[in-house]
Amino acid sequence: MPLNRRDFVARSAAVAAGTAVAASAAGGTAEAASKQHPDRHPKPNPTYSFSVLGTTDVHGNCLNWDYFSDHEYDDAAHNDVGLAKISTLVTQLREEIGHGRSLLIDAGDMIQGTQLSYYFARVEPIDVGHHKAPKHPMALAMNHIGYDAAALGNHEFNYGIPLLRAFEKQCDFPLLAANAIDSKTSKPAFAPYIIKRIRVPHQPDIRVGILGLTNPGIAIWDKANVSGQMTFPGVAEQAAVFVPKVRSAGADIVMVTAHTGIDEPTSYGDQLPWPEDAAGEMAANVPGIDAVLVGHTHVEVDQRLITNTKTGKTVVLSEPLKWGMRISRFDFEVELVHGSWEVTSVTSKVLNSNTVAEDPEVVALLAKEHAAVVAYVNQVIGTSTTELSIARAPFQNVPIVDLIGKVQADTVKAGLAGTAYADLPVLAQAAPFNRTADIPSGQVRLRDAAGLYIYENTLAAVVLTGAQIKDYLEFSAEYYNTLAVGAPINEATLTNANNLPDYNYDEVYGVSYDIDVSQPVGSRIVNLSFQGAAIDPAGQFVLAINNYRASGGGNFPHVATATQIWTSSDEIRNTMIAWVQAKGEINPADFAANPGWRLVRAGVPLYA
Structure with missing residues (x-):
C-alpha cells in the first residue's frame, strides 16, 4: 500500500x-x-497532482431550459441545469488545476430525458439520413466541452441500439461499458476501458485507466431493444475481471465511471442475480480501484470512503446530482515509486453549476436545435374545458392522472378488438410522474401533454386476476408512511416511505378502493370494487401498463410473469398527444374516476 x-x-x-x-x-x-x-540519502520521490472531473445523469439537458414549461429552468432550491453551465464550470476548473492536469468523464444517461433529446431520437432521428442526419445536441455539447470518456447508462438503450451506435459515432470520446456483452461473441460490445496520459515534466507520464460499467437492469427495462443482442452481467463481477486488465495494460491509477448507485435497494427484486446499485460492493470487494464516479440514483454524494476488504486501501466515491446541476471533482496526489506512479491521497467534492453563467459558445452552438424543439413543443394540439393540476396527486384522486389511465385503457381496448381478450375489462396503471405537470384551461400545447408523461415508456397489456390487482395495489401503498389515529397529518412526511420515488407509486384506473394509512404495509387496501361491486378475486382483468413496469421495473408483484397479450412500440406520451388531437377537447367529465381511490385512516377519509 x-x-x-x-x-x-x-x-x-x-x-x-x-x-x-x-x-x-x-x-x-x-x-x-x-x-x-x-x-x-536518496532524494525524495517525485510527486504530482491532477484531477478528474465528472458528471452523470445529464439526461439530455444541454441548456438551462425546461421544455415542458417553455421557460428557464428553476426549482425550489434554485438549481440550474445543462451542459452549458457545466462547460463554464469546467473551463474555470481547468484554469485553476491546469489544462494538462485534468480529465473529464461522465457516468451515463446522456441521450434521454428532455424534449430536446427526444426530438433527435424520434422527430428528426440522428440514425436516419446517413451523412445528412442531424447531430445529436448532447454529442455537440460534450465534444465542445472536451469529454475524455463516458460510461453508458441504462437510458442510452431506450431508443434502440442503432440510435445509440449513431450517437457513439458522433462523439469525439469513447462510450465505455465493460459489462455490455455482445450475445454472439461474448465480448464487450463497447470499449471496456481506456488509458489516458497525464504529462509530467521530466518524469514518466501518469497513466490513468478509466473503466466504464453500466446497469444490469437494462436486460429488464429495455428487453425489447437488447434481447438476443446484448447481456449485462453484474457491476462488481465484471469489475473484478477488468480492473486487473486495466492494470496489466499499464495503468498507474484506476478510475471507474459506473452507472450504478452506491448501495440503494434494487428496483427489480430477484429477477436478476446482480444488484442494481453495486458501486459500494465493487469498491469493497474488487482490489485495484482508486476512485469511482457514481451515477444512476440522482442523489448528491460529496465523498464516500469505502475500505477495500482485500487490500485495506480506501476507495473514494462521489456522485454529482442529476441534469448537470453538479459536477464531481476528484483530486489525486501521486508519488513516483520505482518508476511507477502510486496514489498517496484522493479526495472528492461536488460543485454547484448554479454558481456560473452558461457558456455562450454552447448556447450559440445549439441555437438552431433549441429553436426547432421550442417550436415543436409549442404546437397547439387541442383545448381543455378547465385547468388540470397534478400537485395533489400523491394525496387525492385527481382528474389529470385519470387522463393518463383513460388514454391507456382506450388504446389497449382498441388494440384488443377482435381478439380472444376483447371482452375482458381493461384497467390501467398510472403514476404522478411529474409533480409540476399542469394542463391549462383553453389552448393545450404539445408540451402540456408531454409534461404529464415525462418518460419514453411504451404501452403493454397483461392479464391479472382480481386478487393479483389487490396485491399490486398493496405493494403500491407501501409508498405511504403509517399515520397513527389522532396524529397530525404532515404531507411532507406522509409519502415516499423508504425513499420510494413518485414514479413507483401506481394508481389503478378503472377500480375504486381506499388506502388505509393507519394500517401496516400489506393490509391497507380496503373496499376494492369494480363497477360498484366487490372485486372478484378469481376474475380476470386486463391491465394496461407501461413497458418499464411490465418488464419488472419497480418490482411490482405478478406483472413480470403475467401473460402479456398486447404491446405497442409508440411512446405513451405520443399516444396521449394523439388522443388529445383526435378528441380536440379535454373534458374531465369524459374520464374522471368516480369515486376512484382515496386515503383513509381507520376508515375515515383524510380529505373531503
Whole structure:
C-alpha cells in the first residue's frame, strides 16, 4: 500500500537514523558513512497532482431550459441545469488545476430525458439520413466541452441500439461499458476501458485507466431493444475481471465511471442475480480501484470512503446530482515509486453549476436545435374545458392522472378488438410522474401533454386476476408512511416511505378502493370494487401498463410473469398527444374516476 507524504518523511528519517547508528558502531561517523555511500540519502520521490472531473445523469439537458414549461429552468432550491453551465464550470476548473492536469468523464444517461433529446431520437432521428442526419445536441455539447470518456447508462438503450451506435459515432470520446456483452461473441460490445496520459515534466507520464460499467437492469427495462443482442452481467463481477486488465495494460491509477448507485435497494427484486446499485460492493470487494464516479440514483454524494476488504486501501466515491446541476471533482496526489506512479491521497467534492453563467459558445452552438424543439413543443394540439393540476396527486384522486389511465385503457381496448381478450375489462396503471405537470384551461400545447408523461415508456397489456390487482395495489401503498389515529397529518412526511420515488407509486384506473394509512404495509387496501361491486378475486382483468413496469421495473408483484397479450412500440406520451388531437377537447367529465381511490385512516377519509 503506498505511503502518504507524512509516512514517507517518517520512514526516511528512520532510515537516516539507522544509518548514523550503523556508522558509529563501525568506528566512523554518519557523515563519514555518507561520504563513503552517498546513495544512502536518496532524494525524495517525485510527486504530482491532477484531477478528474465528472458528471452523470445529464439526461439530455444541454441548456438551462425546461421544455415542458417553455421557460428557464428553476426549482425550489434554485438549481440550474445543462451542459452549458457545466462547460463554464469546467473551463474555470481547468484554469485553476491546469489544462494538462485534468480529465473529464461522465457516468451515463446522456441521450434521454428532455424534449430536446427526444426530438433527435424520434422527430428528426440522428440514425436516419446517413451523412445528412442531424447531430445529436448532447454529442455537440460534450465534444465542445472536451469529454475524455463516458460510461453508458441504462437510458442510452431506450431508443434502440442503432440510435445509440449513431450517437457513439458522433462523439469525439469513447462510450465505455465493460459489462455490455455482445450475445454472439461474448465480448464487450463497447470499449471496456481506456488509458489516458497525464504529462509530467521530466518524469514518466501518469497513466490513468478509466473503466466504464453500466446497469444490469437494462436486460429488464429495455428487453425489447437488447434481447438476443446484448447481456449485462453484474457491476462488481465484471469489475473484478477488468480492473486487473486495466492494470496489466499499464495503468498507474484506476478510475471507474459506473452507472450504478452506491448501495440503494434494487428496483427489480430477484429477477436478476446482480444488484442494481453495486458501486459500494465493487469498491469493497474488487482490489485495484482508486476512485469511482457514481451515477444512476440522482442523489448528491460529496465523498464516500469505502475500505477495500482485500487490500485495506480506501476507495473514494462521489456522485454529482442529476441534469448537470453538479459536477464531481476528484483530486489525486501521486508519488513516483520505482518508476511507477502510486496514489498517496484522493479526495472528492461536488460543485454547484448554479454558481456560473452558461457558456455562450454552447448556447450559440445549439441555437438552431433549441429553436426547432421550442417550436415543436409549442404546437397547439387541442383545448381543455378547465385547468388540470397534478400537485395533489400523491394525496387525492385527481382528474389529470385519470387522463393518463383513460388514454391507456382506450388504446389497449382498441388494440384488443377482435381478439380472444376483447371482452375482458381493461384497467390501467398510472403514476404522478411529474409533480409540476399542469394542463391549462383553453389552448393545450404539445408540451402540456408531454409534461404529464415525462418518460419514453411504451404501452403493454397483461392479464391479472382480481386478487393479483389487490396485491399490486398493496405493494403500491407501501409508498405511504403509517399515520397513527389522532396524529397530525404532515404531507411532507406522509409519502415516499423508504425513499420510494413518485414514479413507483401506481394508481389503478378503472377500480375504486381506499388506502388505509393507519394500517401496516400489506393490509391497507380496503373496499376494492369494480363497477360498484366487490372485486372478484378469481376474475380476470386486463391491465394496461407501461413497458418499464411490465418488464419488472419497480418490482411490482405478478406483472413480470403475467401473460402479456398486447404491446405497442409508440411512446405513451405520443399516444396521449394523439388522443388529445383526435378528441380536440379535454373534458374531465369524459374520464374522471368516480369515486376512484382515496386515503383513509381507520376508515375515515383524510380529505373531503
